[in-house]
Amino acid sequence: NAGVTQTPKFQVLKTGQSMTLQCAQDMNHNSMYWYRQDPGMGLRLIYYSASEGTTDKGEVPNGYNVSRLNKREFSLRLESAAPSQTSVYFCATSRGRFNEAFFGQGTRLTVV
Amino acid sequence: AQTVTQSQPEMSVQEAETVTLSCTYDTSESDYYLFWYKQPPSRQMILVIRQEAYKQQNATENRFSVNFQKAAKSFSLKISDSQLGDAAMYFCAYRSADAGNMLTFGGGTRLMVKP
Numbered sequence: 214n215a216g217v218t219q220t221p222k223f224q225v226l227k228t229g230q231s232m233t234l235q236c237a238q239d240m241n242h243n244s245m246y247w248y249r250q251d252p253g254m255g256l257r258l259i260y261y262s263a264s265e266g267t268t269d270k271g272e273v274p275n276g277y278n279v280s281r282l283n284k285r286e287f288s289l290r291l292e293s294a295a296p297s298q299t300s301v302y303f304c305a306t307s308r309g310r311f312n313e314a315f316f317g318q319g320t321r322l323t324v325v
Numbered sequence: 326a327q328t329v330t331q332s333q334p335e336m337s338v339q340e341a342e343t344v345t346l347s348c349t350y351d352t353s354e355s356d357y358y359l360f361w362y363k364q365p366p367s368r369q370m371i372l373v374i375r376q377e378a379y380k381q382q383n384a385t386e387n388r389f390s391v392n393f394q395k396a397a398k399s400f401s402l403k404i405s406d407s408q409l410g411d412a413a414m415y416f417c418a419y420r421s422a423d424a425g426n427m428l429t430f431g432g433g434t435r436l437m438v439k440p
Contacts, residue, residue, distance in 0.1 A: 246428070253334070255416055255430035256370075271427060303370065305428075313360055314428055316370035 215239055219304050219317035226294040226324045234289040234320050236304030244307045245287035246271075246314065247279060249300040256303060262287055294324045327352045329419050331431035338407045339439050345392075346402045346434050348417030356422035359393070359400045364414040364433075373415070376400065378422075404436075412438045 220235045238245065243264045248256040248271075258271030262281040276298060278290045291298060301321050305314040328351045338344035350359070361373040376384045376393050383391050388408075392401045404411055417431040 248430075253432050255329070255331075255432045257430070258427055261427065272429075301368065305370075307428075313372045313375055314370075315372075319368045 217304055217306055217315055217317040219302075219320050221320060222318065223321050224323070226291075226322065228294060228296060228324060230294050231290065231292050232294065233291075234302055234304075234322075236287045236289070236317060237285050238287075238304075238306045238315075239285065240306055240308075240315065241284070242306035242308050242315075243284070244309065245281065246305040246307075247277070247287070247289045248303045248305065249273065249298075250303060250319070251300050259289065259302075294322075296324045298322065299324045327354075327357075327419050327421065327429050329417055329429050329431035331415075331417055331434050333434045334432075335435045335437070337437040337439060338404070340407055340409060342407055343403060343405045344407055344436065346404075346415050346417075346436065348400045348402070348431055350398050350400065350417075350419050350431075352398065352419065352421070354421055358420045358422065359391075360418040360420070360428075361389070361391070361400075361402045362416045362418060362430075363411075364416065365410075365412070370416075374402070407438050409438050409440060412436055 217238045246261040247259040250256045260279040262268045265284045304317040307314045357378045359376045363371045374386045388405045414433045419429045
């Protein structure tokens with residue numbers, strides 16, 4: 214009963230480095246999301262995938278790319294990390310558009 | 326685009342007392358869903374309660390209840406008999422029934438519970 218699993222949990226990057234955040238779910242949900250959480254701003258949507266094979270931009274997509282590898286996995290890539298991307302990143306899933314989201318435990322990313 | 330506003334950055338309550346967290350939202354849609362999430366220091370996001378806009382009856386989950394005022398676009402969370410374990414960040418969230426799958430969050434309210 215893992216639910217939504219994110220890796221890694223913590224990461225420090227140097228400016229300009231790249232990395233991929235991984236997310237996997239065993240809930241058989243169609244929709245998956247990537248959010249970032251910054252102090253005082255709640256969670257903001259970066260990208261989402263309504264179903265396998267589709268992805269769409271959210272509120273703050275610049276500097277990120279995503280891949281919906283299959284129904285279970287949805288990855289977020291930072292091609293050239295910037296200090297402004299220092300944040301906590303959450304992956305989430307939901308069964309459909311009318312359902313609540315279930316979240317992973319987050320990845321704390323620091324870009325120096 | 327929809328916006329969600331939580332006007333109280335911090336709230337405190339005495340253990341066993343009742344506290345109400347405020348949330349307002351801006352939308353032109355008539356069909357949508359509202360949620361309250363709790364985020365304890367562990368960082369995990371936990372669903373507290375949900376409300377469908379087409380339902381007039383306010384949702385209730387044990388000690389948690391909402392006051393949903395659709396015309397006023399207000400969605401407050403009431404926590405009764407507050408417990409130390411209720412201390413956390415609370416986020417209000419909005420999901421449109423039409424515009425894709427976006428879940429829009431407010432900025433959060435930090436709730437402190439005093440023993």
